[in-house]
Amino acid sequence: MDSSIPNLVTEYEEFKPSTEIDIAPGERRKFIQPNSLKDPKLDQLMTFLIDWINVTLKQDHIVVQSLEEDLFDGLVLHHLLAHLGNIKLDVEEIAVSANAQKQKLRVILDTVNQLLQITDDHNLNWSTELIHKKDLVSTLHLLVAIVKHFKPDIDLPQNVCVETLVLEIDKTGIKTVNQLEYFTGKSDDTEQDQNPEADGINDLFKLGSDKVKIVQQAILHFANKHLGRLGVVVKDLTTQFSNGVILILLIGQLEGYFIHLSEYFLNPSDYNEKLYNVTFVVELLKERGLLKHPIDPADVVNLDSKATIRILHCLFAKYKDK
Structure with a gap:
């Protein structure tokens, strides 16, 4: 049996x-x-x-x-x-x-x-x-x-x-x-208590959609600049990064190494595989000391724009001049 x-x-x-x-x-x-x-x-x-x-x-x-x-x-x-x-x-x-x-x-x-x-x-x-x-x-x-x-x-x-x-x-x-x-992530207050180094993302979203769009465009330009070598073009930050694949490719380009295909799902077919990929990204960024704020991987998969911008911002902050 x-x-x-x-x-x-x-x-x-x-x-x-x-x-x-x-x-x-x-x-x-x-x-x-x-x-x-x-x-x-x-x-x-x-x-x-x-x-x-x-x-x-x-x-x-x-x-x-x-x-x-x-x-x-x-x-x-x-x-x-x-x-x-x-x-x-x-x-x-x-x-x-x-x-x-x-x-x-x-x-x-x-x-x-x-x-x-x-x-x-x-x-x-x-x-x-x-x-x-x-x-x-x-x-x-x-x-x-x-x-x-x-x-x-x-x-x-x-x-x-x-x-x-x-x-x-x-x-x-x-x-x-x-x-x-x-269903819900950690509160902003909890995040601030756990990590005194504010990344400014919470304040950004309080300024209004026009300011958020400016940051989104800057990050979009940054991502496409480095992903262009792979023939990858990003048009929508929230949806295209939600399965973790392009995030993994971007990290590889920025950090200068190849992440083996056995480490993640290249073509995730369901929610679990997408969540696995994004969780892998979060752990990768934590190991390298790039992630200053807690991020719930499920938020990225569920198309939460603040979580997606936060995870991309930590890469942008370090590699914007590369």
Whole structure:
């Protein structure tokens, strides 16, 4: 018998009481492990988001009690966009059928993705199907992204990380992977306390988007100058560096050595491989004393522009005159 089968059965049985497994062949789903569902930090984040939604939608007399059960049909998300961004969508107020709910969600999520300037769907932590299936992991990622975009000054509960079980069904059977999932990173105050050498990135993002764009253009020019020898052209800092490959190539060019292909995934095909690459980059920069601020590799994979600029800035600061 395959030695992984008993563990899979145990994990599934632990999961069964709290989670209805709804996964189709070829689909990949993440489920929060039962022990992590009891994590006080996760509970704090969920309570915070529920309270924030209820305060925001108080005048609409909408009361959310469960993130999974109350957001899947699109009604709450529809009202949130209307209140936070004065966004009017051409959708039904109340969608009754599953098809109508999915259509409504599709319009809402397309709008959110445009607001967040997300162009690479492969890196998204949410989708119409996942939200409609009451997927807690996707729902949390979506809400955190909405809060960060519309209310960047709100202090979300920080350093919320859970253990997840990733399930995938293919022709050979069920594949499982245990994975850490980060919803929020460390607070700026924590970063400053841990490292008194401020890199200026937090202050940069407080100055406005025009200042951020100036820095992005300078880093873009710097990266393309050194990557040009490899025939690599970067047009979008956030998306093109998110899988770690170009970061690894850039470090090799700047530091003057070749990083063997066995050390990383040259063509990462999923989230785990991208996370492995970026984690490898972070550790590499730490070893060389280049990284002055803590960086959560998941933030880079999840298209967080501040994390991406921070990791590139440490290279720019040392090699800008090279």
